[in-house]
Amino acid sequence: MSGPMFLTLADDSWQRAHYALIVAAGGLSLGRDVTIFAGGRSVLAFAKDWSALQGVRPDSELAAQGVTGFSELRDAIMELGADVMACETGLKLASLPPTDLLDGVSVAGIVSFLELAGDNPILAL
Template identity: 75%
Template sequence: MKIPLFLTLADDSWQRAHYALVLAAGALSLGRSVTVFAGGRSVLAFTKDWSRLAGSLTDSDLASRGIAGFEELRDAVMDLGATIMVCETGLKLALVSPGDLLEGVSIKGIVSFLELAGDNPVIAL
């Protein structure tokens, strides 16, 4: 049995969110299950318009460098079955409504995430 990957994000850094998606995509491609919990302003990473993340680069800029874009990675992670949770308090902090979230993203608290993680390691980015 492969150890599941649990990732948590806390700030609005585009770079951290992008790297979390890289880690998640890699783990999913190896057959591991992945759960991502976005708290604070990191909830912006799972909205339809992620451009409010601090330091955002455009997907076209990344493509010109041969790097997978944010939306491409995010779609792949979700299509491969990752569980994506966003914090209800984070939504309020970032002024995001539930209708702004991508389909398939659930609103949960940190306790739900930690309960799911159990004794598995959690990587905080």
């Protein structure tokens, strides 16, 4: 069994966030523990309403192409037990109150994420 996965996002790109969700879902499906730290405006990816991300493609458009949609991926990683952390500073930058985050998303600083990651590799997506 491989070790835990630590992913970090830093901008409000829908495409990067979608790919991070795919990577996280893949890791979780293999039984790996996955932690995602959303920094900067990437916190918008874990808001109940993620439409403020840049370059959003509608889930219906993705489904027509046979690609898993953003909502389905977010739901899946949360159900599979991903640890999702939203940056305190990122919430301020995005003018997003913590109450607008999905249930199960914790608010933390980068030091908490780095402490949790320890000596494990961190994937920046």
